[in-house]
Amino acid sequence: MSMNFDVLATDGAARRGRIETAHGVIDTPAFMPVGTAATVKCMRPGSVAETGAQIILGNTYHLTLRPGADRIEKLGGLHRFMNWPGPILTDSGGFQVMSLAKLRKITEDGVTFQSHIDGSRHVLSPEISIQIQHKLDADITMAFDECTPYPASHDDAAASMRMSMRWAKRSKAAFTEREGYGLFGIVQGSTYEDLRGESVQALSEIGFDGYAIGGLAVGEGQTEMFSVLDYTAPALPVDRPRYLMGVGKPDDIVGAVQRGVDMFDCVLPTRSGRTAQAFTRFGQLNLKNARHAEDDRPIDPECTCPACGEHTRAYLHHLFKASEVLGLMLLTWHNLHYYQELTAGLRVAIEAGELDAFVNAFERQRAEGDPFGG
Amino acid sequence: MSMNFDVLATDGAARRGRIETAHGVIDTPAFMPVGTAATVKCMRPGSVAETGAQIILGNTYHLTLRPGADRIEKLGGLHRFMNWPGPILTDSGGFQVMSLAKLRKITEDGVTFQSHIDGSRHVLSPEISIQIQHKLDADITMAFDECTPYPASHDDAAASMRMSMRWAKRSKAAFTEREGYGLFGIVQGSTYEDLRGESVQALSEIGFDGYAIGGLAVGEGQTEMFSVLDYTAPALPVDRPRYLMGVGKPDDIVGAVQRGVDMFDCVLPTRSGRTAQAFTRFGQLNLKNARHAEDDRPIDPECTCPACGEHTRAYLHHLFKASEVLGLMLLTWHNLHYYQELTAGLRVAIEAGELDAFVNAFERQRAEGDPFGG
Numbered sequence: 057m058s059m060n061f062d063v064l065a066t067d068g069a070a071r072r073g074r075i076e077t078a079h080g081v082i083d084t085p086a087f088m089p090v091g092t093a094a095t096v097k098c099m100r101p102g103s104v105a106e107t108g109a110q111i112i113l114g115n116t117y118h119l120t121l122r123p124g125a126d127r128i129e130k131l132g133g134l135h136r137f138m139n140w141p142g143p144i145l146t147d148s149g150g151f152q153v154m155s156l157a158k159l160r161k162i163t164e165d166g167v168t169f170q171s172h173i174d175g176s177r178h179v180l181s182p183e184i185s186i187q188i189q190h191k192l193d194a195d196i197t198m199a200f201d202e203c204t205p206y207p208a209s210h211d212d213a214a215a216s217m218r219m220s221m222r223w224a225k226r227s228k229a230a231f232t233e234r235e236g237y238g239l240f241g242i243v244q245g246s247t248y249e250d251l252r253g254e255s256v257q258a259l260s261e262i263g264f265d266g267y268a269i270g271g272l273a274v275g276e277g278q279t280e281m282f283s284v285l286d287y288t289a290p291a292l293p294v295d296r297p298r299y300l301m302g303v304g305k306p307d308d309i310v311g312a313v314q315r316g317v318d319m320f321d322c323v324l325p326t327r328s329g330r331t332a333q334a335f336t337r338f339g340q341l342n343l344k345n346a347r348h349a350e351d352d353r354p355i356d357p358e359c360t361c362p363a364c365g366e367h368t369r370a371y372l373h374h375l376f377k378a379s380e381v382l383g384l385m386l387l388t389w390h391n392l393h394y395y396q397e398l399t400a401g402l403r404v405a406i407e408a409g410e411l412d413a414f415v416n417a418f419e420r421q422r423a424e425g426d427p428f429g430g
Numbered sequence: 431m432s433m434n435f436d437v438l439a440t441d442g443a444a445r446r447g448r449i450e451t452a453h454g455v456i457d458t459p460a461f462m463p464v465g466t467a468a469t470v471k472c473m474r475p476g477s478v479a480e481t482g483a484q485i486i487l488g489n490t491y492h493l494t495l496r497p498g499a500d501r502i503e504k505l506g507g508l509h510r511f512m513n514w515p516g517p518i519l520t521d522s523g524g525f526q527v528m529s530l531a532k533l534r535k536i537t538e539d540g541v542t543f544q545s546h547i548d549g550s551r552h553v554l555s556p557e558i559s560i561q562i563q564h565k566l567d568a569d570i571t572m573a574f575d576e577c578t579p580y581p582a583s584h585d586d587a588a589a590s591m592r593m594s595m596r597w598a599k600r601s602k603a604a605f606t607e608r609e610g611y612g613l614f615g616i617v618q619g620s621t622y623e624d625l626r627g628e629s630v631q632a633l634s635e636i637g638f639d640g641y642a643i644g645g646l647a648v649g650e651g652q653t654e655m656f657s658v659l660d661y662t663a664p665a666l667p668v669d670r671p672r673y674l675m676g677v678g679k680p681d682d683i684v685g686a687v688q689r690g691v692d693m694f695d696c697v698l699p700t701r702s703g704r705t706a707q708a709f710t711r712f713g714q715l716n717l718k719n720a721r722h723a724e725d726d727r728p729i730d731p732e733c734t735c736p737a738c739g740e741h742t743r744a745y746l747h748h749l750f751k752a753s754e755v756l757g758l759m760l761l762t763w764h765n766l767h768y769y770q771e772l773t774a775g776l777r778v779a780i781e782a783g784e785l786d787a788f789v790n791a792f793e794r795q796r797a798e799g800d801p802f803g804g
Contacts (some may be wrong), residue, residue, distance in 0.1 A: 093748075093752045094748060094752060095749060095752075095754050095756045097754065097755060097756070098755045098756065098759070099756070100736065100740075100756065100759065100760075101527075101740070102736075102740070122748070122751060122752055123723070123744075123748045123751070127723070127724060127744075131724065131742070131744055131745075132726070137742075137745055139740050139741055139745070142522060149432070150436060177630050198566070250735060305668055349497070349500060349501070350504060350505065352505055352506070362474065362476075366474075366475070366476070367513055368505070368511075370497075370501075370505055370511070371468070371505075371511055373515070374467075374468060374496070374497045374511075375469060377496060377497070378467045378469075378496055380467060380468045380469050380471065381471060381472045381755055381758060381759070382471070382472065382473070382474065384755060385472070385474065385755070385759065386474070
């Protein structure tokens with residue numbers, strides 16, 4: 057394998073690991089902030105690193121349309137273009153073509169679609185997606201797949217998953233192995249245990265540097281998602297990182313780590329930060345709520361992010377009421393900081409063999425709710 | 431006087447001074463970033479300080495409407511509310527009531543108006559404005575005045591100015607003197623030398639901690655503005671700071687400093703930063719221009735702001751094309767940094783008695799234009 061991964065400790069099914077990439081180390085369990093258009097929205101890259109993030113995600117679909125993979129390659133790759141020197145994972149573009157592009161047409165060969173920005177025509181296939189991700193200089197490249205819509209009949213889920221497995225094989229063939237660079241396969245199969253098993257088997261035979269679990273967090277709910285993880289994660293190779301795509305809420309992440317997942321990405325902390333939603337140890341707060349208007353206390357007095365260290369709930373409330381950009385900046389930072397603190401806490405707990413105690417404390421604090429009332 | 435001001439050096443009419451306020455020192459010539467709604471848009475307060483700014487401006491009109499002066503007072507004043515520990519100057523609200531509010535009605539007593547936000551009814555008068563600025567805890571309070579519209583007939587300009595002088599007297603009477611806090615009067619009189627002279631005389635007799643020159647940068651053009659400064663500035667008390675309100679472009683500031691002005695405020699660096707306009711030693715750049723799309727160089731290789739130190743023109747171009755907030759953040763920072771570098775350079779030049787050489791170099795670089803072409 058061209059990308060080293062070590063499991064440093066385990067606690068039950070949970071794993072504390074370390075991935076070594078061309079652009080640095082990733083300690084797992086890891087949360088990857090989403091940097092869709094070559095920017096984690098409302099954050100300077102140095103600030104993203106300050107939250108503790110070691111790897112960010114870039115979106116092939118968005119970057120292909122603007123500014124274009126050739127331009128990014130010409131400018132030295134995505135790390136240099138956006139001044140993020142650490143590891144980057146790029147998605148394959150498949151998921152967003154399906155959900156964002158217009159007039160998409162899926163065939164065995166790949167997908168033709170129109171840009172949501174200017175209507176221009178584009179093609180994505182396993183070969184093209186891998187080539188684009190190569191141009192972007194992604195440390196971790198994702199195989200091109202179809203994210204099976206939810207719900208799907210067993211027949212539809214099987215057909216979709218099997219096409220994704222053929223695409224996975226083509227993705228592997230198109231990928232250029234380099235030291236510190238890796239290619240991840242993506243398990244599909246909807247909520248059907250036999251199909252997930254078949255998918256894991258197919259990917260394991262091809263052989264990848266890591267295995268993602270796709271097609272979840274698409275409306276199936278946490279119970280169903282955990283159920284899929286319960287039978288999918290144990291079937292995956294133990295010596296490769298496992299990445300649950302697009303997940304999720306803090307309790308989704310905690311439950312998935314307990315089930316053996318190592319990596320996560322989600323727009324929730326950043327997107328919520330732009331809609332006045334704060335994630336805390338005590339659950340979620342809406343800073344637009346009038347109860348914060350004269351509250352001279354921080355979101356969380358124990359949080360060390362700038363929003364909590366330098367500003368009050370009253371001020372954040374004002375910024376959101378006045379539609380001020382600083383509100384987006386501060387709350388995005390806070391939420392990313394919280395997600396990084398959460399995964400850091402999970403890593404420490406697994407190392408110490410105290411994951412159960414950590415999860416109990418996590419759930420207890422959330423049950424207690426915001427200590428400042430409301 | 432309750433606010434100390436020392437002229438440390440002069441070079442021709444230009445002055446290098448220092449104001450001591452309750453919240454710290456202001457080195458003049460000084461540029462004050464505008465923090466309309468208790469935030470310098472797109473900047474954390476610590477970042478504003480990093481640009482070199484020592485004082486920021488707050489807007490009485492905006493803060494009165496949202497979140498309200500009583501609330502800010504209850505939360506410890508504007509410094510604490512927005513976490514800006516340094517000096518703050520607040521305007522009187524008059525200018526913005528005239529330009530932003532709906533259905534305003536001006537009488538000798540003051541102005542009644544409707545909020546542009548929710549249509550609610552409010553009153554501003556000299557007494558109310560001073561009281562609001564007191565609640566905000568402004569280090570420098572501005573007298574309540576009418577910004578005479580431009581152009582104005584001599585009769586209209588005289589009537590408007592004389593009402594502002596009566597309001598200035600009421601402002602002074604309403605102001606509570608405290609150590610380190612000051613009240614500035616505002617010279618009006620449009621572009622009429624006799625009226626400006628009469629206004630200076632009236633204000634000097636009342637006695638203020640500083641003197642602002644109002645009613646300029648309202649469409650009269652730089653030549654006319656400099657002409658007003660040529661006869662107004664020398665008439666002002668030499669031992670008090672002089673503040674040219676709402677000015678301006680870099681060459682406006684340089685010319686005004688040459689004419690003896692000490693303080694400036696303007697939305698230009700912040701507002702331009704949000705519309706892809708960068709101020710540099712070489713003039714102005716539009717980062718949206720296609721010529722920057724693959725330019726791997728910073729806006730200005732000698733600039734030490736994060737936009738120039740960490741990012742390329744190509745990346746900034748991309749951020750603005752993709753409407754990303756990070757573009758606004760970086761270019762606002764760059765522009766504020768440039769304005770602070772400019773005033774810092776003016777201070778050094780005046781101290782050294784080399785203002786002419788400084789101005790020559792300033793004009794030569796601008797004439798040369800962007801060294802990267804275009």
